[in-house]
Amino acid sequence: MTATDKASELPHLTNYLKDLYHCSDCGYCVDAIWEERDIDHICATLESHSPGLSYSGQGYIKTARAWVEGEDLPLASVSEHAFTCTSCGNCERICPIGMRPMEINRALRSELIARDLAPESAVAIQKNVLEQQNPAGAPRAARYHWAQNIETAERAELVYLPGCASAYARPQEAQAAMRLLQAAGVPVKILGDSDSCCGAPLRELGFSDDAARQSEQLGAALAKQSFNLLVTSGCECAHALANEDRQTSFAGWLASALTEGKLQLAARSSTPKVSCIESCQATLGAVPNDNQTLYDILGRLGVTVNGGAPTSRFAMCCGAGGGAPAMHPQSSTEMARARMREATAKGQPDAIVSIDPRCVAHLDAARSDGDPPVYGLAEFVDTHFHLSAEGN
Numbered sequence: 001m002t003a004t005d006k007a008s009e010l011p012h013l014t015n016y017l018k019d020l021y022h023c024s025d026c027g028y029c030v031d032a033i034w035e036e037r038d039i040d041h042i043c044a045t046l047e048s049h050s051p052g053l054s055y056s057g058q059g060y061i062k063t064a065r066a067w068v069e070g071e072d073l074p075l076a077s078v079s080e081h082a083f084t085c086t087s088c089g090n091c092e093r094i095c096p097i098g099m100r101p102m103e104i105n106r107a108l109r110s111e112l113i114a115r116d117l118a119p120e121s122a123v124a125i126q127k128n129v130l131e132q133q134n135p136a137g138a139p140r141a142a143r144y145h146w147a148q149n150i151e152t153a154e155r156a157e158l159v160y161l162p163g164c165a166s167a168y169a170r171p172q173e174a175q176a177a178m179r180l181l182q183a184a185g186v187p188v189k190i191l192g193d194s195d196s197c198c199g200a201p202l203r204e205l206g207f208s209d210d211a212a213r214q215s216e217q218l219g220a221a222l223a224k225q226s227f228n229l230l231v232t233s234g235c236e237c238a239h240a241l242a243n244e245d246r247q248t249s250f251a252g253w254l255a256s257a258l259t260e261g262k263l264q265l266a267a268r269s270s271t272p273k274v275s276c277i278e279s280c281q282a283t284l285g286a287v288p289n290d291n292q293t294l295y296d297i298l299g300r301l302g303v304t305v306n307g308g309a310p311t312s313r314f315a316m317c318c319g320a321g322g323g324a325p326a327m328h329p330q331s332s333t334e335m336a337r338a339r340m341r342e343a344t345a346k347g348q349p350d351a352i353v354s355i356d357p358r359c360v361a362h363l364d365a366a367r368s369d370g371d372p373p374v375y376g377l378a379e380f381v382d383t384h385f386h387l388s389a390e391g392n
């Protein structure tokens, strides 16, 4: 295949041509163990779905290279492998030479989608987002049911954007976030019927054009609003909206409100001992690391955290991302169970706290009898602290 043929036949993969020939096969993204850096493997798909090399970052690069070189690959099998990655990004974080195996796998997915070879469950997520504006396919009209009894202010300068996971799967987090914002005396407005999916679930799956259109649609709805701050709960939404310079995550807002004394928190009784489960989406791309912000806020509130400090920045995925719960429910549940086992092995906590509502909903669904309750940050604070504004 000439370079021109490759570009026309495999346009998504040829964006990464240089990367395909620079991977050094070091294997860090397959089986890294490095005690001093608190690394004990990095890929949840290899851990809980299949240990085969073709399910790893290195394997995706090798598959992509073989395809670009014209090898006759069994594409149905390539699809089965490519659509198991949870999009956690750990393989990219650990790569010592800056390769982008997760992005290359997304390009593989895009090539497979162009040939109608995406799994039915991935196509169902695409349909759900396009028709109902959320990956689970819940009715679009129900997006703000959680806000039915919450007062909002049309002229407010702060927009709260829950994201699909908070709006549907974890409405407690959206409700608690609104209570904290309002307790700080901040008038808040919501987008209501003009809100839509930011496109992150489609971008993860390789539906790149649809994802871009979703981002544009949400951007257009925001452009019609007057606001000076956009607060988001979903880590994947914060990532998708990273170009909006008036945006901050809920964790970022809460950290500032506490620093500036706008919100006073007093423990309702003795604060519970917690374990944190870190969210990989909170460390992707250009957004601030909200896993660290979570630890900072809990420390400042005097909450005892098992382990005391963030573990490595290569914390393993809970299985919530990349469409994994819909495409591979058994292995994505096992990923969540593995994270719960790690969290409780540090010392039995009274509660588990995680920053991304998508992870919180997935971890909660995987809980067994006897596991501690799982909270998002806003829910945890709202449950265990009295809230009051500056000077009250």
Ligand code: SF4
Binding pocket: 042, 043, 044, 045, 046, 055, 056, 057, 084, 085, 086, 087, 088, 089, 090, 091, 092, 101, 102, 317
């Ligand atoms: S993005 Fe995560 S799940 Fe996917 S290959 Fe890389 S480490 Fe594995």
Ligand code: SF4
Binding pocket: 022, 023, 024, 025, 026, 027, 028, 029, 030, 057, 058, 061, 091, 094, 095, 096, 097, 098, 099, 100, 101
């Ligand atoms: S992608 Fe990076 S970490 Fe993985 S094998 Fe290649 S060089 Fe090593």
